[in-house]
Amino acid sequence: MTPLRQRAARLFALVGAALLLTSCSIIQIDSPLTTFDPAGPNADRIDDLFWLVFWIATIIFFLVMGALIVILVLFRDRDANSVREPKQTHGNAKLEVVWTVIPALILAAIAVPTVSGVFDLTGCDDDSMRVEVIGHQWWFEYHYPDYDIDTANVMVIPVGEETCLEMTSDDVLHNFWVPALMGKRYLVPGQTTLLRLEADETGEFFGHCAEFCGLSHSLMRARVEVVDKAEFEAWASAQQEPASLPAEGDPGYDGYQVFLNKGCVQCHTIRFDDSSASNILASDAFNGPDLTHFASRSVFAGAVLPGDDETYQAALADWLADPPYVKPGSFMPNLALTAQEISDLVEWLETTK
Ligand code: HEC
Ligand SMILES: [Cu+2]
Known part of the structure; x- marks a missing residue:
């Protein structure tokens, strides 16, 4: 084998081994994250905007590529022996205006729903339930001030109502992301950021810290359990119960x-x-x-x-x-x-x- 081939083979083996090793883990829980399966009004809004921009971009892509192909074919040099030089022009005011104004109009059209979406999705309604989220390396802490509940990892919220997350971090930058319910937002040490969460169906939703925050960043996940109001109240009152102190002879x-x-x-x-x-x-x-x-x-x-x-x-x-x-x-x-x-x-x- 030539040295180059040898090097290529070595690289190939290394990449293969790395891919294999990534599948070895003590962590067995699957935690799929997709924005294409929205389960609430905020995530719907983001998804709708994505598809709007996607289709506009797709149409433009085919128009531009189509025009390019047509031009390449129509104006190709048919006679292999003669190099015909096309007429040289510099600047065409009409064309310049057209291809500046059209993209500007398209961008303006996209900006309207984008900017209004950004404003609508920032901040919370005043009367929504608050949950304080505190990021730690590498887990999320949740505090429900109205209920005086302190818990971690699994956030339980009622269906069909807005929950307002007041987020901060205890150490480094983190980012709270539950794609089925809402976009991402940073948790910043010394600051409070707000994130509105709302689900219109009950179920379990997966989340993940979306900012690299140290060694176990990939193992900093979140879970949101959306339940109906009665179930939420039952959960909350169970969480408010004190722990029971085990007496001698009790299990535990x-x-x-x-x-x-x-x-x-x-x-x-x-x-x-x-x-x-x-x-x-x-x-x-x-x-x-x-x-x-x-x-x-x-x-x-x-x-x-x-x-x-x-x-x-x-x-x-x-x-x-x-x-x-x-x-x-x-x-x-x-x-x-x-x-x-x-x-x-x-x-x-x-x-x-
Ligand atoms: C120096 C601080 C420290 C000590 C001492 C400590 N823990 Fe922890 N423990 C943590 C931290 C931090 C986490 C969160 C780790 C993570 O998820 O990355 C944790 C997580 C846990 C969890 C999982 C909780 C959850 O909901 O995720 C359990 C259970 C636990 N510890 C039990 C214990 C027990 C039992 C002991 C004593 C034998 C102990 N810990 C000693 C800091 C500590
Ligand atoms: Cu993190």
Whole structure:
């Protein structure tokens, strides 16, 4: 083989290996993201605008290419021996005006729905429900100020109503994107950005952080669960319930002791009764997800691990055994737990409905 061929073969093998390796992952949940399947008025608006621009661009493409082909064929040099020089002209005021004015009109026509869409989709109605979204490397925290609920990864919202996200970031730039419901918007440290979300059907919608934010950016997903109003109220009142403190002999008691003794309390909040001195409040410096109702979430760890199917216990055990293995760079450290401690913790965490 020539050196060039050798190099080409090596490159080919490398690319192949890289492609193969990308399919090896501990993360098994599929999370399709498409803007072409809108499920609410805001996403509809964006989708409509996309198709409007797409069809205008397509028509122009065929007109220009068609004209080009016609000209190439009609005015080609038929006589191979003679090089006929076409008549040379410089500037044609009429043509110049036409091909400046037509594109300007097209752009102006596209600008009208674009600009009005941008204005309509920015900001929120005053009376819509607020959810404060705080971006962390690499998970989203949600706080419902009207309900005093703190949760993570899975946002539950009522169908057919606008929810207003007031977003900020705890560390670096993030970007909240649930394509079926709305376009993207940045989460900026020290600033609040607004994003209106609205769904006109119930269901689960996938989202993702859309700004590269460090090692595990690709594992920073979000989930929005849209439910009807009654179900939302039931969820909210369940979330407002305090955690139950396991007594000696209760299922989860041993796991709760591990939780108290292994430093988990530095980063994770558990809210027992409001008046209770046993409330565990994470220090701001090491903020991890609030675990009061951890077991009620359908996904966890940045919405990449399953919280509600038969693989849930194994996934939780994998997570507790070595978080940075599951999510490279994770700020939850490997706490070198024993197999017994892990299974006790899983048993306790399952009680945090
Ligand atoms: C130094 C801070 C820190 C310590 C100590 C810590 N965690 Fe975490 N924990 C985190 C962070 C940060 C996350 C979010 C990680 C992510 O999704 O990228 C997390 C995520 C979790 C989750 C998933 C929560 C969810 O909804 O996504 C569970 C469960 C959990 N931790 C349990 C524990 C237990 C049990 C311990 C003690 C054995 C512990 N953690 C110790 C910071 C910590
Ligand atoms: Cu991010």
